[in-house]
Amino acid sequence: MEDILRPIYQERASQPNTLGIVIMEKREKQSPITDTFDTILLIVVKEAEHPVFIKHYTYEDRKAAMHLVTEKQLNEWLLLGSNRKMVEWLLTGKIVFDRNEYIDNLRTELKDFPFYGRKIKMGIEFAKLIRRYMDGKAFFETRHFLDAYNHVVHSLHHLARLAVIENGFHPEVTVWNQVKQIEPEIYKLYEELVNSEESIEKRLELLFLASEFLIHSRTEIGASHLIGIMSDKNEWSFQELQFHPEISYYSVDLAVMIEFLIEKGTVKTRAVETKGKGIYHRYYFIED
Known part of the structure; x- marks a missing residue:
């Protein structure tokens, strides 16, 4: 489904506000990691009108969810541990866009766990x-x-x-x-x-x-x-x-x-x- 979603995330990648984009594919038939969706598209931005914006897509018999999250909201989730799926997406998802190695540095920090x-x-x-x-x-x-x-x-x-x-x-x-x-x-x-x-x-x-x-x-x-x-x-x-x-x-x-x-x-x-x-x-x- 990544090919289908490419126009969506490429448009976001071209915007200076976007810090990084990760794609998470469902690994098992019933997976709590992706909230039952086949694909998760996580887009981290510097700022936005709302800290979290979610949009759902469907194609043939598959479904995808786009999660647009501000850097501030993401940091709060990571600190409080109040959105554990986010850690999984960041650590194991496929990086398709990474401005100034933002996602890569975040991964290193998560693995080191200061x-x-x-x-x-x-x-x-x-x-x-x-x-x-x-x-x-x-x-x-x-x-x-x-x-x-x-x-x-x-x-x-x-x-x-x-x-x-x-x-x-x-x-x-x-x-x-x-x-x-x-x-x-x-x-x-x-x-x-x-x-x-x-x-x-x-x-x-x-x-x-x-x-x-x-x-x-x-x-x-x-x-x-x-x-x-x-x-x-x-x-x-x-x-x-x-x-x-x-x-x-x-x-x-x-x-x-x-x-x-x-x-x-x-x-x-x-x-x-x-x-x-x-x-x-x-x-x-x-x-x-």
């Missing part, structure tokens, strides 16, 4: 992991087992993604296939939760016990981004942390994450008197 970028990603995944784990535990204690199960499945998914990132890889769409090779212990835990013939209550009970250790063992690496930033100042208000340009990526789960770290003794609190009698501001700090 530790700085990994720390932010691990902070995001760890915050989500703690949120899901704590919510799951609360539902379990109130005997809402199906709600607890839902949260636990999600918490294991974030634990899996955290383990993959920690090992220097980008989580793929088929993350459990990666985890099976990298962290078989987490994979086994997930298998037992999903496939065990025990009652749902018993499965959750056993999983919470096992998860406690796995989460504890990853607290230092998962919270390293937050701790590194907090170490720059003597104390922080919650608002200062919430609106920090890097921490803001996981600010929605920040309160739960901080309470977890206080419980573990990683983060300390300090009470500062307010004008109201007996009411104190609560500040957070990392002990040297």
Whole structure:
């Protein structure tokens, strides 16, 4: 189908705003990578009216999708890991246009996966992991087992993604296939939760016990981004942390994450008197 799409991407390639164009062909009959389309045409541009513009095409019995994405939007997806198919397209798709080796340099960066970028990603995944784990535990204690199960499945998914990132890889769409090779212990835990013939209550009970250790063992690496930033100042208000340009990526789960770290003794609190009698501001700090 590339020949059919050539006039479309050649027109885009001639525009100075276009940074790179990649074509991704469907490899299997049922493929989640291409959203069921036979061909994906990814066009990265400097600027556009909308950060994402998608157009669908059909030819005979085949279909294609053009994704026009701004550089800013692409960078945000890559940082937050919120569009995992994009990593797959960039790494394995066929480059048909590459201004000043933009796509090639991006590929090198994705493969090298600088530790700085990994720390932010691990902070995001760890915050989500703690949120899901704590919510799951609360539902379990109130005997809402199906709600607890839902949260636990999600918490294991974030634990899996955290383990993959920690090992220097980008989580793929088929993350459990990666985890099976990298962290078989987490994979086994997930298998037992999903496939065990025990009652749902018993499965959750056993999983919470096992998860406690796995989460504890990853607290230092998962919270390293937050701790590194907090170490720059003597104390922080919650608002200062919430609106920090890097921490803001996981600010929605920040309160739960901080309470977890206080419980573990990683983060300390300090009470500062307010004008109201007996009411104190609560500040957070990392002990040297």
